[in-house]
Structure formats: structure tokens, C-alpha cells
Amino acid sequence: MAKVREEQDFGDLDLIPIMNLVLILIPLLLLSVVFLEITVINVTMPQKSLGAAANAGEPPKRLQLMVSKEGFWIIQGERAMPTIPECQGRGSQVTICLRDAEAKEPIDRYDWLMLYNTLLSIKGDAMWSDHEQLEVVAGADISFGVIVKAMDTSRFQRVPPGNEDASKGTSFSKPEDLYDSTVVQIEGTDEETGATGLRSLGLFPLVVLGLPTTQ
Amino acid sequence: MDNQEKQIHDLLQKRMRDKRKAKRKKAHGDEKAALNLNSMMDMMTIILCFLLKNYGQEPIKVLPDMDLPFSTSEVIPKDMTTVTITGKAIVVMEQQVVPLTDRKVDKTLKKGGATGLIIQPLETALRDAVEEQKNFARQTKGEFQGEMTIIADVETPYRLIAEVMQTAISTEFKKFRFAVIKNKFAFSGAIP
Numbered sequence: 001m002a003k004v005r006e007e008q009d010f011g012d013l014d015l016i017p018i019m020n021l022v023l024i025l026i027p028l029l030l031l032s033v034v035f036l037e038i039t040v041i042n043v044t045m046p047q048k049s050l051g052a053a054a055n056a057g058e059p060p061k062r063l064q065l066m067v068s069k070e071g072f073w074i075i076q077g078e079r080a081m082p083t084i085p086e087c088q089g090r091g092s093q094v095t096i097c098l099r100d101a102e103a104k105e106p107i108d109r110y111d112w113l114m115l116y117n118t119l120l121s122i123k124g125d126a127m128w129s130d131h132e133q134l135e136v137v138a139g140a141d142i143s144f145g146v147i148v149k150a151m152d153t154s155r156f157q158r159v160p161p162g163n164e165d166a167s168k169g170t171s172f173s174k175p176e177d178l179y180d181s182t183v184v185q186i187e188g189t190d191e192e193t194g195a196t197g198l199r200s201l202g203l204f205p206l207v208v209l210g211l212p213t214t215q
Numbered sequence: 216m217d218n219q220e221k222q223i224h225d226l227l228q229k230r231m232r233d234k235r236k237a238k239r240k241k242a243h244g245d246e247k248a249a250l251n252l253n254s255m256m257d258m259m260t261i262i263l264c265f266l267l268k269n270y271g272q273e274p275i276k277v278l279p280d281m282d283l284p285f286s287t288s289e290v291i292p293k294d295m296t297t298v299t300i301t302g303k304a305i306v307v308m309e310q311q312v313v314p315l316t317d318r319k320v321d322k323t324l325k326k327g328g329a330t331g332l333i334i335q336p337l338e339t340a341l342r343d344a345v346e347e348q349k350n351f352a353r354q355t356k357g358e359f360q361g362e363m364t365i366i367a368d369v370e371t372p373y374r375l376i377a378e379v380m381q382t383a384i385s386t387e388f389k390k391f392r393f394a395v396i397k398n399k400f401a402f403s404g405a406i407p
Contacts, residue, residue, distance in 0.1 A: 015252050022259045029266035038275050040364060040392035041288045045380045067373075140374035144367045145284040147376075148395055152287050158400075179400055211332070211381075212374045 041151055043207045046135075063122065063131060063204065065115075066213065067138040067150060072096040072115055076122060099175075107145050113178050116153050116203075117171040123157070123203055124168075132202060137210035147209075156183040157201045169203065275394050278306065281368040286395035292364060296344045296388075298337075298379060300367040305379065307340040318372055325378070332381040341386040361389040 066073040071094040074081045081095040096118060099111035122128050134154050138147055157169025158181040165185065172178040184201040275292050277283060281301045299306040305313040305320075313320055313336050325331035345361070352359040363383055367376060380391060 015256060019252065019256070019259070022256075022263055026259065026262055026266065029263070029270055033266065033269055037397040038277070038283070038292060038394055039286065039288045039397045040275075040290050040292045040394055041286060042290060043391050043393060044389075045377075045384060045391065138373040140372060142373045143369065144371040144373070144376060144393075145369040147373060148284040148286050148369075148393065152400060155287065181400070209377065209380065212377045 041148065041207070043151075043209055045209045061127075061131060062135055063128065063133065064135040064137060064210070065150065065154070066093075067110075067136065067142050067146060068094070068213070069139060069141065070094045071098050071110065072118075072150075074118060074122070076128070081118075106143050107149055110146065110149075112149065112153050113172060113175045115150070116158070116178060119154050119203055120157065120169055120171055132204060133206040133208055134204035135208045135210050138212060140212040142212075151207050154204045154207070155202065156205070157203050158182065159184050169201065275364060275366060276309075277366060277394070281366075282370075283366070283394060283396045284369040285398040287398070287400050288395055289397065290392070292392065292394065293362070295360075295362045295364055295392075296341075296348065297364045297366055297394075298341075298383070300365065300371050300375060300379060302368055302370070305334070305337055307337065308344060310340070312336050312340045315375075318370070318375060320375065320378065332378050333385055334378055334382045337379065337382045338386055341383055341388065345387050359387075361387055362392070363388045363390070364392045364394055366394040 061077055062075070063077070064075040066075070073083070073093050074095045080093070083093045083095055084097055096111050096114045098109045099114075100109055103109045119134075123131075136147060136150055158172075158178065159166045159170050160177065161180060161182050163170075163184075164182055167184075167186070169184050172181065185198040186201045187197070188199045189196050275297065278299055278301055280303070281299075297308060301315075302318060303315055304311045305315065313324060313334055320334050322329040322331070324335055326333040326335060345359075348361070349359050351357075365376065365379065383391070
């Protein structure tokens with residue numbers, strides 16, 4: 001009986017100082033939380049001497065994408081794709097013209113749909129079907145955002161939503177369809193983690209950045 | 216006799232009244248009202264743990280005066296040497312190394328003048344970073360990877376990025392990563 005009374009007299013813990021502390025900590029931590037998820041893109045840049053020495057025999061198979069202020073110019077190996085004279089503003093050669101030369105944001109000026117369709121048709125060619133590397137060369141003034149977008153466009157093969165189990169990507173006729181599309185998923189092994197399972201089907205996922213052109 | 220009985224009856228009634236009064240007083244009277252904070256404390260503890268877990272998890276810190284481009288990439292960043300290119304400066308591991316004017320490096324800071332690709336102060340800073348990485352690799356018996364993350368503002372011209380990368384290559388960096396904000400393809404810039 002005496003013991004019970006002792007316990008009753010002990011009373012509640014005074015939690016108010018702890019509550020004060022917690023109440024201050026929560027807004028402090030909430031402020032520092034980053035709600036944007038940051039990821040990275042792997043790229044390489046060719047080293048001047050190394051590339052030449054390694055491929056002394058036959059010339060290396062290269063797929064180049066030149067980004068200039070007038071549009072894209074694609075070079076397959078030794079052969080440049082046919083150029084379009086109408087949209088060569090300042091003399092640089094262009095395979096894909098700008099979509100909207102007057103757009104405010106530089107990224108909106110380029111024809112990403114046409115770039116995707118062209119790269120996909122190159123991938124469909126037997127000569128390039130197992131090629132994964134795309135050399136991106138841009139003019140000195142081209143902004144970083146445009147280069148990232150070019151890398152995004154050339155990374156995966158895409159299909160309309162709901163067809164992720166297709167064997168290869170399809171071309172699109174409208175920009176809206178391209179933006180609504182999803183990436184083709186195939187069975188395979190992830191090169192980085194070694195895990196088997198579904199993975200995204202690449203178009204030209206390995207990006208090598210070249211030195212800027214002077215145009 | 217009747218009188219005595221009546222007295223006893225009154226006494227008993229008075230006692231019962233007192234008892235009731237005391238009970239009422241105990242229930243409502245002098246005791247302090249206390250809030251029950253237990254459930255709130257539970258909630259706060261859970262929120263605190265969650266926020267503490269998220270705190271400082273990001274290996275990449277974006278400076279306030281810059282915008283990163285959007286991308287569909289899903290590669291998770293690792294903790295490594297970072298070079299940040301804002302509109303006003305090049306920052307290596309949180310230390311400003313090269314000032315920029317109009318998103319260009321002054322030609323006196325480059326080897327070979329205006330057309331040069333090697334930025335000298337950046338080269339010095341990166342050599343220190345390489346030395347640090349090599350020391351770390353030696354101590355942990357790992358291998359020197361030569362990896363670098365470039366955090367660049369969306370409007371950085373390609374020329375500047377190429378200069379930073381060429382300078383990094385000259386100091387034994389081999390693998391580069393661009394930091395981007397993960398988003399859907401539609402939002403990676405051009406909205407139709």
C-alpha cells in the first residue's frame with residue numbers, strides 16, 4: 001500500500017523544455033530539406049593523344065552531333081548527313097533546322113522531335129545498331145541546358161505510354177507525343193550494379209563531349 | 216428516545232453531505248489542469264527522426280544563385296570532387312577559385328590567352344584536389360578514380376564547360392558527371 005502511494009506521488013515528467021527544443025528543431029530542419037532530387041549524367045571528354053594511339057588501325061566509327069545556333073548537324077562516320085541550305089544562317093552546316101527560331105528560351109528553338117527521330121532511324125541501320133556512343137560538339141555560346149537536353153533526347157528509345165515491353169523505340173510525329181512517351185524496358189543486366197531485371201533500352205547513351213567549335 | 220434517534224439521524228446525514236462535498240471538491244477543485252502531451256510527443260519524435268535522417272544526405276550542394284537544368288537521368292550522385300560554375304565564379308569544393316565576367320574567364324588567367332583551354336587558378340586548385348583524392352585512396356587502399364562532378368548553371372556557355380573539363384583532364388581527372396535536377400522528359404526545358 002505504501003509503495004503504491006510513493007509511485008503516485010512521483011507525478012508526470014515535465015516535458016515542456018523538451019517540447020520547446022523539438023518545436024525549434026523541426027522548422028530548422030524543415031528549412032534545410034531539399035525537395036528537388038539531384039541526379040547526375042556521366043560524360044567523358046576525349047584525351048587528345050590517347051584516342052589517336054588506341055585506334056591506329058582502322059578509323060574509329062564515330063557518330064557526331066554538332067549543335068550550333070542554326071540547328072543540328074549529324075555526321076555518321078565519314079559521311080555527313082545531307083544538309084539543308086535554307087536554314088544555314090551564318091554559314092554553319094545544318095541537318096535539322098530550328099523549330100522556332102524566335103523562341104525566347106534557347107532550348108525551345110531546337111527541333112528535339114526531329115533529332116530523336118533521326119537518331120532512332122540511324123540506330124535502326126544495321127551498321128549502327130550496336131553503337132552506343134554519341135559525340136556531342138557544340139558551338140562556344142550554346143548553353144549548358146541545350147546540351148543536357150540533347151543528351152536526354154539521345155539517351156533512350158521511347159514508345160507511347162503502355163507499350164514499354166516493345167522490342168525497340170518508335171518514331172513520333174508530334175512533339176506532344178514525344179514528351180508523353182515512356183522509355184522501352186527490356187530484360188538485361190545493369191552494367192553499373194550488375195543486377196538483372198528490367199532496364200531502359202538505350203539509343204546512344206554514352207556521351208563524349210568534343211571541344212567547342214568556333215561558330 | 217425519539218430525540219436521540221433524530222440526533223443520530225441528523226449526524227449521519229451531515230456526515231454524508233460532508234463526504235459528498237469533499238468528493239466534489241476533489242473532482243473539480245484545487246487540482247491543476249494538465250495537458251496530455253504524449254501523443255504529440257510521439258508525433259514530434261517521428262518527424263524529428265525523419266528530418267534528421269534526410270538532413271545532410273545530399274552529396275551535392277547547389278549554391279543559391281544558380282539554376283540547374285532538368286534531365287531524365289536517374290544516376291544517383293556520389294560524394295566526390297565538385298566544381299561549381301555559377302554565373303559569377305568557378306567554385307572548387309566550396310572555395311571560390313576563378314571569378315567570371317559575363318560567364319567568361321578573363322584571358323589573363325588562361326594559358327595561351329583568349330583561345331586557351333587551361334584555366335590556371337583552377338588547375339592549381341584541382342591539383343590539390345587530386346592530391347587529396349590520391350592520399351585518400353592510398354590510406355583506404357582503394358584506387359584513385361579521378362571522378363569529378365560539375366555543377367553548372369543552365370545558362371553556362373559550352374566553351375566554359377569545355378575549358379573546365381580540359382583543365383580537369385590536364386590534372387588527371389578522367390570521369391565527369393553533370394549534376395541535374397531529375398524530372399520528366401517534358402520538363403527538361405522545352406514545353407510544347
